[in-house]
Every structure is written in C-alpha cells, then in structure tokens.
Amino acid sequence: MSDSHGGHGALAHHFEDLEQQREAHTLGMWAFLVTEILFFGGLFAAYVVYRSAYPEAFANASNQLDPVLGGINTAVLIGSSFTMVLAVHAAQQRRKWAIFGWLWTTIVLGTAFLGVKYVEYHHKWEHHLIPGPNFLFEGQPGGSEQLFFALYFSMTGLHAFHMVIGAGILIWLSVLALKGRFDEPGRNAVEMAGLYWHFVDLVWIFLFPLLYLLGRHQ
C-alpha cells in the first residue's frame, strides 16, 4: 500500500514509523465506516418514516418475503464474518497460505449469499413485485406496498453492491498474499478489509429483521 519513494518496504514516505502508519490506516477505515453508516442511514430513515405511516401495507408486503431464505443468508453471512476473522488472524501470524485459504472461504460464502439473493430477486420478478410501472401486489396495482418494495430493493441492492465490492477486495488481497506482501510486519490491509466485511454483515443484521420479520403474520 506504500508510495514508492523513501522509507523501507511497508512504511510509506510520509509516516515516521509503522505504528503511526497503522494508527492512521485504522482511523481512516473507521471514519470511512462512519460515512457508510450515514449512507445507509438515509435509507433507514426513509424506512422508518414510511413504516410508521403505512404499517399495514408494510406488514402485508413483508409477508411476501421468504424468511427461510433470509435466515439461511443470515447464517451464511455470520459464518463469512467468522472466516474473515480467521483470515485476519492468519495475517497477523503472516501465514500466507492460511490467509489465502480463509479469504477464499469468505469469498465463497459471500458468493453463496449473493446466489440466494439472486433466487429471491428472481422470485420477486416473477410475481411482479419489482417497483415500477409493472408493479402488481396480489394482482392489483400496488399502493403503499410498492414503497416497501422500493425500499427492499434499494436497501438489499445497496447491501449486495457492497458485498460485491468486498469480494473484489478480498480476491485482490488473496493475490497479494500469495505474492508475499503480508510476510513482513506493518501490512494491515487484511485487517482493514475485515473491518469493512464485518460492517457489511452488520448492515444485513439490521436489514433482516426490519424487512423480513417485523410485523410478520401468517
């Protein structure tokens, strides 16, 4: 991650020592995650406003989601957070094959999540639940139910987009790991990617109950 001139190996030219560099990276990552919270925050605010304005429509619309698939996905994602922690642990011990292995386990779990998400989206597509001019709710042109699905797709879509970015970063890190970039001290990119990955998981931990479970009835 360092800029070429000056310093040795892992230390970028403008830092005094590795400790300062590590602290700067960590603070930068946390600050970035704060911006992400605010980014999703706008959607959560919209959700709260509309849910309290149209509780019945939201409960009915929520019934169209599949809590089993959502539950499976929650488990898959929590599992991926665990394997991500193992990757970070391996990076601290500078075992490059272990880093590589755990990163790829995480990537596979993340991809599984996206696969399930695809199945769910496809199901919504078949039932005309994609918000827009062709939206139908139980055969009728929808009213406020459409707002629920607009939020459902915006929120889970934005979340899925973050998963895709995260998987891309992990693939890149796995290549760097094999090249031996994490063999020397002062490289904390895996740890930083881990923070991001956990954040994206946490967003889902909020999305799942809000979208799938709240007000559910048979």
Next chain:
Amino acid sequence: MTAPSASAAPSFAPRDNYLTADYSWRSWLLTVDHKRIGILYLLSVTGFFFLGGLFAVLLRLELATPQGDLVQAETYNKLFTMHGLVMIFFFLVPSIPGVLGNFFVPIMIGAKDMAFPRLNLLSWYVYMIGGLVSFLAIITGGVDTGWTFYAPYSSTYANSNVALTAVGVFITGFSSILTGLNIIVTVHKMRAPGMTWFRMPLFVWAHYATSVIMILGTPVLAITILLLALERLFHIGIFDPKLGGDPVLFQHLFWFYSHPAVYIMILPAMGVISELVAAFSRKRIFGYSFVAFSSLAIAVLGFLVWGHHMFLSGQSVYAGVVFSVLSFLVAIPSAVKVFNWSATLYKGSVQLSTPMMYVIGFLGLFTIGGLTGLFLACLGLDVHVHDTYFVVAHFHYIMVGGAVMAFLGGLHYWWPKMFGKMYPEALGKFSAVVVFIGFNLTFFPQFLLGYLGMPRRYHAYPEEFGVLNVLSSAGASILGIGYLLPMAYLLWSLRYGPEAEQNPWGAKGLEWEKAPTPPPTFNFDATPIVTQEAYAYADDLPPEESRTQARLV
C-alpha cells in the same frame, strides 16, 4: 513590500521545490504531493467559478429589464439552476478545503503530506469526473429543477437532464467525503512533535470541523440523490405521492446535508480569517479556544437546523418552532467568532495589506449575512420573505461576501508561499475595494427587493422593481471586474512578479517560519519540533509590551 521582514533572511538560492521537482505532465497528473493536488484543485475550481459566473452574468443581464426579453422563462430556469449547482458543488464546497486546506493543513501541523496521499489524488479525479459529467449534462440541454432538485418536479415532471446532473453531483460527493476523511486522519495522526491540539492554528481547527460535516453529511446527500435518480429512471415510487410517497421526505433528506453544507462552505473561510486577522494585527487571536470550539459547535448545531428551509413545506408547527430556536442558537458560535476577531484587532498593530482588506470586507459582509439569517429563522418573518430575493441576498452575503472574500484573502496571503512570487500590492488593494463595492451594489438592493415582495426564480418582474434590479445588475458588472483583476495580476506575478521571501508578512506559523518558499516536496528540511503556541506574536515584542499584550489576551 512594506511588510516588516524581521524573520529569516531571504533564501534566493535556487533549490528544488515542489514546483521544480519535475516538469512532466505525468508528474502533475499522477502526483501524490498534497501541494500539487492543491494546485490542481486551484485550476479546476477557478474554471468552475468562471463557468458559474458566466451563468450569473446571463441572469443579471436578463434582470436588467423588467420584461423577459433576453431569454425565455425555461432558459432562465436552467440558468439559475446551473449557476447554483456549479457554484455550490463545484466551486464553494471544494474551494478552500481543496486548495488552501490541501496545501496548508499538512504544512501547518508539520507533516510531510496528508495521511493518504493517493486517496487525496483520487478525490481530485472523482471531483473532476463528477464535474465533467455535470458539465456534459449542462451542454447537452441543461437542467431546470433548481439546485435543490425538489421532488416530485425533478423525479417526475422536469424535461431536462436531471438524471445525468444528479449522477455528477453524486460522484462529486465522494470527492468531498474522501477529502474530509483525509483531513480528519491527518489532523489526528500526522502532527509534528510538540504540535498539541491547542497549538494548532485555527485554520486547522476549522478544517477539522468542516471535515466532520463532510463525512457525516455528504453520504446522506449521496443516498438521497441516488434515490432521486432511481425514482426518475425506474419510477420506483419512493417520492411519488400517488403511492403514498412523501416529497417532503426528500426535502428532509436533502437539507440534512445541504444545510450543514453551508457550514462546509463557511467554516474553512472562518479558518482563513482567523489566520489573517492574527497575522495582520500582530496579535495572538483573542480567545483562541473559544474560536476553536465555536467551529465544532457550528458543526454540531449545523446538523440540527435543516428544518428552517421547510417552514412552508408542510412540516408540523412544533417542528418549525424547534428548528427556529435551534437556528437562532447557531448564531452564538458564529457571533463568538466575529467578536473575537474584532477583539483581536483591538490594540493590534493593524496593517491594511491586500489580504487584510478582504478580512475587513468579510467581517462586515458576514455580519450582515448572519444577522439577516436571524430574520429568516423567525417563523413569522420567514413566511413573508420566504422564496424572495431577501433569501437570495442573505445567502449571497454568506457565500460570496463570506466564503469567496475569505478565499480571495487567503489566496493573496498564501500566494507568495505557494508560488514564491509577490503580486502588485497596490493593484491587490484596489481589486479588494472593487470587489467590496461591486458586491454590495449587487446584493444589497436584493434585500430591499425581497422585502418588497419580489420572488426569486422569475425571469420577469413588475416595473416598480426596475431601479433596484438595474442597480444590482450594474453592481454585478463591477463585481465581475473585481474578480477578473486578481486573476490577471496573479497570473502575471507567476512570470514577472518579484521573488517572495520565506516570510514576506513576518507572520507566525510553521508554513512561514519553517517551510522554505516555495516548499520542497516534503515541506520541511527536517521535521519541525513545535515549542510554542500558535500566533506567538507577543514573543517578538520588547518584554514590556509583550506583558501588556499577554494581559490583553
């Protein structure tokens, strides 16, 4: 130069600095040097400033006569929209943080660079891409929603390039986020030995507070604009009243960013003024910690007042009352600053150099802008002047009279350090006066127009508003000259200006005392060790006076 040069001897010996380190295009476009990135920002914000200015010229030309004769109503809508968009998102927000902040925050705290140099470069590219996308939207038909993009007009009914413009603004937002993030980490982690928080120049405090707003506010604008684009492109219904969607929700989300954004524009300006007041009064700033904390107070309170844009949008009366009270509260930290600057001038050895001329202008204009803001925070009065020229005049007093004056003042103050050249001082003072006169002539009549009931955003108006509008248009032409003059002589100075000393103003601060002019790539020859507070001007005085000053402080 008339400035006393008590400090370091002029270092005219040719040596490598950040400008001469490398001359290739590549070395500029791929630079990770915060100073070069600052120059890239300077070039681009200047370009956008004159583009936005061009729209303003056309607006004022149209308004020179009561009839809508120069442009049609639709064109006029596009002109004021694009004037606002360009000036806010592509000039005011990135101007001081991008140019002066980028250049001087690391130097002022004794760092070699920003914490994330490549992220810094990325933020410039993101800004340029956003700018070019918006520019593309402008030249392929423009946009007419007002810079506020209010739904459902923007999402459903407008027939202009809303989506493309929104994408441009969305992209540029990330540039702002990255800049803010970089400054926060830099201030926390890159300070030189001995540079404690309360030894930092107030310019740095102001940028820190600004950055907090940038990283907390901008993402909300981003998601709002994204929802707007989705609504416009795919009709998902999120702001569509037919489905129960709430256009007022759009306004809430929009102003949650866009009111704090006002402070993104003015706080760095206040930081500049703090530096200039101290340097040209030869005094430590009065009430240093009050000025420092008032920046943070403005950043925090600024997030709690957005509803005052919506007194007439159908929000509840109780919300209106709360937002009104909170808006009054923002006046307190703002006034703390103005009073402390004035107190700094008191018994200071005031020197009316060009930058100081802008400071004096700022103090008066910002005060008028701030006080008229209190009028607008009054629920009852706001009903009368809402969406009139009174509002237009108010925010131009803050944005142009405040932020742009400070930007010009700061640019003149640090120009010798940035480029190692002096500009013609007499011409500098003259332009500052021209800007001041032109500005007041342009915008003061607008207060009267608004109070008399002329609504904003119309291309024609009744005959009786003619005189004041002609005054305003005439003032705008003077203001335009006031902006072109510095552009001309500053460019001239690059080639023909006399060499600047290391510290032509005899000012305090690491950028003047420790960094060569212009600074080398890593800013200092050796990492500076800070042993004194900021603005230690009293140390230069004979012991007796120094004691008197210390008592005053």
